[in-house]
Amino acid sequence: MMLLQQGVFLDPQQYVPPLISAVTTVVLFVVVFVVLYLLGRYFVVRAVKTSLRHREFDETLVGLAVSTTVGIIAVVAVALAATVAGFGIVLAAFATLAGALALAVGFAAQDLIANFVAGVFIIQDEPFTVGDWIEWNGNEGVVREIQLRVTKLDTFDNELVTVPNSDLANAAVINNVANDRRRVSVGFGIGYADDIEQARDAIVDEGSRIDGVLGDPEPTAPVVSLGDSAVVLSGRIWIDPNESSYGSVRARFVEAVKERFDAEGIDMPYPNTELSGGIEVTNVDGSEGATGD
Template identity: 45%
Template sequence: MNLDPSLALAQVQRMLNDFLRLLPAMVLALVIFGIFFLVARTVRNLVRRVSTRSEAHRNVGLVLGRLAQWAILLLGLLIALVIVFPGFSPGDLITALGISGVAIGFAFKDILQNFLAGILILLTEPFRVGDQIITGDFEGTVEEIQTRATFIKTYDGRRVVIPNADLFTDKVTVNTAFEHRRSQYDVGIGYGDDIGRARELILEAVRSVGGVLSRPEPDVLVVELADSTINLRARWWSHPTRIDVLQVQDRVLEAIKMRLTHEGIDLPFPTQVLLFHDQTE
């Protein structure tokens, strides 16, 4: 098969002429889209800044900011396409999306699920940025809630990215949902000790610790008559963050141990008595 070089050259020349004819429109379209991109970022940041002034509407502001950003970007894209291709109309895009919508839905099913779950999480606010949560095998502080995933910083300094669809369908424990959080610890005393006296000493020790809230009041309950101990459960309230809970618990346990030991209350440990019999008898 013989190729005519003149025909190939003419085709290349025609393509080059078409490109040069479209070049001003392409440059203008890029400039227009760039302006819309800057406007979209500005609107998103403005909505986010306004929403952060009210803690109750912070997540709603994030949703509105992102939706506004994507709407402005879509509008800028449509205008840029009309500038480059004058025969193009938004109706053509809608028709194309309608025809291929089912295929796109199957192809991006996981992405759409995470997107919708992220919107619902931001709107319903089961937790917020800064909350300390437990989900699955992960526990940490919520750093950011995006429309695709939620970022959690664990207490040992790692970042966990969890798809929003998983958070929306799985169980989530929000440790900082309320102002106060209760902690408890079981203390075993001897059967020969006075339960009322031990209860009073434990309460005094708990109340003396800084960080233990006076309202709700701490209490001590008898929870078990074990093999070698009478188990008393000390319960107290503190601020809900993990660092507060751990530090208060450390001081409470130290205070209980020191107070009971000082007052002569026995803190027994499990013991076993082994009897050996002479098998020849």
């Protein structure tokens, strides 16, 4: 025993049992946590990875699932280890704090979570993939990269567009290259006095000569409307969008038909309006004149 100046005796032996108990608790907590964490990572993570790959999930989603599983295993291991070691009160306080924090973060990151969830569905459902030409809400571009939060696209003016995944998930997305055939349609107006069959033959013939145009289905040119100043024929040709550029083929088609119409004397009239009736003219000196139709 040690004698202090105030006359109080201090026995070091009285602190040995609490110290041993504290050390034992900490060691027990660490051992239980390590065992549970390692076992969980070995068995659960392997099962998750094997299951998802067996179902042919995208590797990005597999990696995300593995990371999430590891985090859950760590939390569960901490909770069980704390329970076994007798940290129940501390664990309860930690759980309350974690719940409040999760609620606050959830409200603050609603858009982020929405984009994240949308990214998961886009990657899994594959409405489009890297390299596809898509259109949505009046915009269009070629997909460069699909991430969990955003999708990056290149416009035809070589501009980079970054779109939140929730915008794409909630929009009607047109994938222009999803199928192995796509129709290119161009309206050609001819005069009412022109021969429809002659114009149709010219459109079909020029369409079939363009590189990249498929022979099946064959090019067609039905009359689709009678306009104010022209009879409109729809020139229709088919291409493989993965082999031929839609824009390039369409431009060559329009140019070839225009030159063919010029060579054969087929009119492509401008919009015009015909007026009928009479006009009355009054001069400044008061004299009047009239012309009829």
